[in-house]
Amino acid sequence: MAGGVIQKSGEGERRRRGRGRSRPMAEINVTPFVDVMLVLLIIFMVAAPLMTVGVPVELPKTAAAALPGEQEEPLTVTVTADGTVTIQTTEVARDELVSKLQAIAAERDSARVYLRADGSVSYADVVQVMGALNRGGFNDIGLVTDTGGPTLDGRDG
Numbered sequence: 001m002a003g004g005v006i007q008k009s010g011e012g013e014r015r016r017r018g019r020g021r022s023r024p025m026a027e028i029n030v031t032p033f034v035d036v037m038l039v040l041l042i043i044f045m046v047a048a049p050l051m052t053v054g055v056p057v058e059l060p061k062t063a064a065a066a067l068p069g070e071q072e073e074p075l076t077v078t079v080t081a082d083g084t085v086t087i088q089t090t091e092v093a094r095d096e097l098v099s100k101l102q103a104i105a106a107e108r109d110s111a112r113v114y115l116r117a118d119g120s121v122s123y124a125d126v127v128q129v130m131g132a133l134n135r136g137g138f139n140d141i142g143l144v145t146d147t148g149g150p151t152l153d154g155r156d157g
Helices: 011-020 031-051 094-107 123-135
Strands: 075-079 085-087 090-092 112-117 140-144
Touching (some): 075 123, 085 094, 094 123, 123 140
Parallel strands (some): 075 112
Antiparallel strands (some): 075 085
16 A cells, blocks of 8 residues: 555644644733833934024023923024024014014013124124013013033132
8 A cells, every 4th residue: 555644633733733833922022112212202302402492503602500391382583693583483573672572571471581792793782682572561581501611710610
């Protein structure tokens, strides 16, 4: 007779079926999910400081401490080196500055405004803009500077 291998339909057949297919996993592997979330967290931590709104200016350096944060997005007024005044990122003519600030102050809860001025702008120009801010309804003016400037007490900052 012809020679052949005959397997019983019990255990051997079960083994053959198990080799080709994989069983569905009952547990969820969360390690890749956690890895992705940590990478996203790091990306947002690095990118968040880069998302500050403003016009590029060369701020003067001082030894002053940073102001505490706010609930509402802070209003920022910037005076560039060429004397241009911007509110957030919108350029505003100097003769329209007070009326625009009054309209903004009517909609805001906070009277705080941050004034950024290029280091080459004259003191008179900065004071004129501060006067316009005061007339526009903002009496809590914070002057924005870079850290690391001179401490004026004989030590380096």
